[in-house]
Amino acid sequence: xxxxxxLGSFIDRTYKVVRQDLINRxxxxxxDITPEQWVILNKLSEKDMFQTDLASMSFRDKPTVSRIVxxxxxxxxxxxxxxxxxxxxxxxxITPKGxxxxxxxxxxxxxxxxxxxxxxxxxxxxxxxxxxxKIFTNYSERDS
Numbered sequence: 071x072x073x074x075x076x077l078g079s080f081i082d083r084t085y086k087v088v089r090q091d092l093i094n095r096x097x098x099x100x101x102d103i104t105p106e107q108w109v110i111l112n113k114l115s116e117k118d119m120f121q122t123d124l125a126s127m128s129f130r131d132k133p134t135v136s137r138i139v140x141x142x143x144x145x146x147x148x149x150x151x152x153x154x155x156x157x158x159x160x161x162x163x164i165t166p167k168g169x170x171x172x173x174x175x176x177x178x179x180x181x182x183x184x185x186x187x188x189x190x191x192x193x194x195x196x197x198x199x200x201x202x203x204k205i206f207t208n209y210s211e212r213d214s
Contacts, residue, residue: 088186095178101171102145106130108175110138111164114148115172118163121150147171 092105103111109128113119119127125135139162142148147168153159164172187195 088182091182091185092179095182096175099174099178101175101178103147103171103175106134107138107142107147108179110135110142111147111168111172111175114162114164115169118161120153121160121162124162142168 089105092108096103096105096108109130110124113124113127121135121139122132124139125132128135130138139148139150143150145167146165148162148164151161151163153161190198
C-alpha cells in the first residue's frame with residue numbers, strides 16, 4: 071500500500087495548478103468568474119435546473135452550490151426562481167449576460183484542457199479517465 075501514499079498529494083497539486091491556470095486564463099479573457107462558478111454556469115448553459123439538481127450534477131454539496139449561485143445572482147449571470155409547486159425549491163437559469171460569459175470563457179477552458187493533455191497519448195488519456203473513475207466509484211459505493 072505504500073505505493074499509494076502520495077496519491078492524494080498528486081491529485082491535490084494537479085487540482086491546484088489546473089485551477090490557477092483557469093483563474094489566470096479567465097482574468098486574461100476579461101471574465102470575472104472562478105472555475106467553480108464556471109462549472110455551474112456551464113451546466114446551466116445546457117439547461118435550466120433545480121438548484122438541488124445542480125449540486126448532484128456538479129458533484130458539490132448543496133450549501134456550496136447555494137453560495138456559488140448567490141454569487142452568480144449578484145453578478146446577474148443567473149437568476150433563481152422559486153418553484154410554484156414547492157416553495158422550498160428553486161429553478162436556476164442562466165441570463166443573457168451569463169451566456170455571454172460562457173462564450174468568452176469557453177476558449178480559455180479549451181486552451182487549459184489542451185495544455186493539460188499535451189504529451190498524453192489517447193491511450194494515456196483513456197487510462198487516466200478510467201483510473202480516476204474507478205477511484206471515484208470505490209468511494210461512492212462505500213458511501214452509499
